[in-house]
Amino acid sequence: MTAPLMVSPDLDLDLEAIIGQCVAILGIRGSGKSNTAGVLFEELLKHSYPLSIVDIDGEYFGLKERFEVLVVGTGDGVEIEIDAGSAEEVARISMERNIPVVLDLSGHLAEERSELLQEYLGALWRLAGSLRRPYIIGIEEAHEFIPQGVRSELKDLVSRIALRGRKRGLGAIIVSQRSAKVDKDVLSQAGLLFLHRVVHEADMRVYGELLPWKKAEVKEIVSALETGDCIFVDHETIVPLHVRERETFHAGFTPTLETVVTPALRQVSQAIIEAIERSKGKRGRRSKVQLLEQRVHELEEVLSERQRQITELEDVARTLGYIRVEVPRTAREEALAPVAAREERADTAGGSQWAAAPVEAPSAAILEPPVIDVGGQRERILPPAVHRHIERLVGRVSRGALLHRRLLAFLVAHAPSTYSVEQIAAWTHCPPGVLENDPPREFLEMGMISTERRGGKPHYRSTLKAFAMREFEIFEPDIGGTELHLITSQLRDRLLEAAST
Ligand SMILES: Nc1ncnc2c1ncn2[C@@H]1O[C@H](COP(=O)(O)OP(=O)(O)O)[C@@H](O)[C@H]1O
Ligand SMILES: [Mg+2]
Known part of the structure; x- marks a missing residue:
């Protein structure tokens, strides 16, 4: 040789x-x-x-x-x-x-x-x-x-x-x-x-x-x-x-x-x-088409269940004056809505079925992220390979179910607080039962969010920061704490966008 x-x-x-x-x-x-x-x-x-x-x-x-x-x-x-x-x-x-x-x-x-x-x-x-x-x-x-x-x-x-x-x-x-x-x-x-x-x-x-x-x-x-x-x-x-x-x-x-x-x-x-x-x-694997067909079927079921529950909730809303029936805002607008509006809703929800679990108030600091010079500045600081990886992750998130993307956006915008499915459902304009029947598996598996049971009910929270640390560790030492902060904040912005597209 x-x-x-x-x-x-x-x-x-x-x-x-x-x-x-x-x-x-x-x-x-x-x-x-x-x-x-x-x-x-x-x-x-x-x-x-x-x-x-x-x-x-x-x-x-x-x-x-x-x-x-x-x-x-x-x-x-x-x-x-x-x-x-x-x-x-x-x-x-x-x-x-x-x-x-x-x-x-x-x-x-x-x-x-x-x-x-x-x-x-x-x-x-x-x-x-x-x-x-x-x-x-x-x-x-x-x-x-x-x-x-x-x-x-x-x-x-x-x-x-x-x-x-x-x-x-x-x-x-x-x-x-x-x-x-x-x-x-x-x-x-x-x-x-x-x-x-x-x-x-x-x-x-x-x-x-x-x-x-x-x-x-x-x-x-x-x-x-x-x-x-x-x-x-x-x-x-x-x-x-x-x-x-x-x-x-x-x-x-x-x-x-x-x-x-x-x-x-x-x-x-x-x-x-x-x-x-x-x-x-x-190995019993199914083709992509079969998997997609099954996913369409699942989503159709979710949709019809959702329709049924929307009708139910509209009745509840009329009675309690809790939910205003209006065209839902996009998840991004929702995420950036003033704290006061949320607190007002949480107050109104007191005593109703949606307030069964303890509420951790969203932190104002998270809702108003530190002002970071966007655009050129980030482009200069983050290596191209990091940008490519962010794009891949966002691409993957945008393939997730719309409802799950909205849940993810909500949690990411309100990190690190933990929310019950009822709270998430109310704030993302989704009937609560739907999330319980169709948990956001894709994002749990990715490790972007985590779940735990409190009082017998599933609760979720964002783990985006830990996720970013894990995913971008390989780029050290080219990136350090500051860059990791930029990556997390860039990912966060992109995930909020991905929830409304
Ligand atoms: N021996 C070489 N001759 C010419 N260009 C090179 C050579 N080694 C690297 N380069 C160029 O330098 C840049 C960085 O090289 P690369 O191999 O990707 O670096 P690294 O893997 O260490 O990050 C690339 O644009 C590459 O084409
Ligand atoms: Mg290389």
Whole structure:
């Protein structure tokens, strides 16, 4: 399998040297890590070296421009949407038939990513045990999966692949912008290192342990590295070099003013796609159309129940003078309505069935969010990848049921207070029974809201802040507390909008 890999004119690297290796590519955002990883993948694909790429930000589908790569997952460029259920089948197809796979997890939430990865990597590990062929797995944002000092099943699995995959022919290319957060054992055992620029003291210390130089030298040399430059380490060999630019389309590149045209992409054989679709069916999964048909049916039932209850409530309203029968305001207007109006309603509701549970008054501070310079300011502070992830999350929320979106908007606007279904129903102009029969599962599962029973009745509250912390953690250290605050507030605004569209 001897063949040179054209990574840089200054580097003499052979395909043979990659088999079963753990390759680490480190550096801050924008230092050229994904480009380096992309170049390695291109070189491996040129030699039909079988591989999988765990792609967190939808950066690698451009490889299809030149190579037969199967892109699965949930991102924008995927050919087949898969979840944890079909992960094993895809792993099998990839390893047994030598089909390179990009596992695009950009549309997944952090928790779903872990579940799918565990299934997928577990299957690759088992298959490699019996097949014992060269295979390599690329993992972006590796600190998320092999964090220093934290144990998890997924971490055990990824570490096992990186540290003990060699005997099975299994290698790993781990990419991370947080060198200090990546498991030390994995880094110290990595056979090949591409060390791009870092600036943070903690990362510099990690480089100090990986390079046999004095601390001051490490700092001087590493700080001077430009985009695409790195220090390559292969056991005793240490070479500073500039990695060539990717030949295929780099979707995650830093945007410039030039318009980007997504290239025509090559299609993996239809037979393989069909095989994966069939595997979904075997596991009792239903097609998207069937799922949508069922959802339409459910919604029709909800609607007719709602109609019935509206009539009932109109009677109640007339008697109690509680609900004014009028065209409902949009959720956004509702959310931003003055506190006084709500308190007035809560007062009026006293003693009625809607006030059965204790009410926590909405906080005025939440209703009047701190004035943040919108538009340009945010654009400048938040990295593009963060914007892309916000868009994905909003897209996902807008696919939720309208009623649930309005509930979500109400809770988000009144965070962190907890409300009973009756209170939410009254304030979102929805008959209470409907929410009890049709709980907002999609948003509970996403972790944007949480539920608990009080006095036998479901209550809900927004967990948007914790959700944002979880979802955007991978972007640290590019983002800190201020950015997280901006993200949460931007998400909040977008969710309020999503409730009325
Ligand atoms: N070796 C290189 N030659 C030319 N351009 C590069 C090189 N490495 C990176 N770039 C460009 O720099 C930008 C950031 O690179 P990227 O690989 O996405 O960085 P990272 O993954 O470290 O955040 C991209 O626009 C990329 O095209
Ligand atoms: Mg990158």
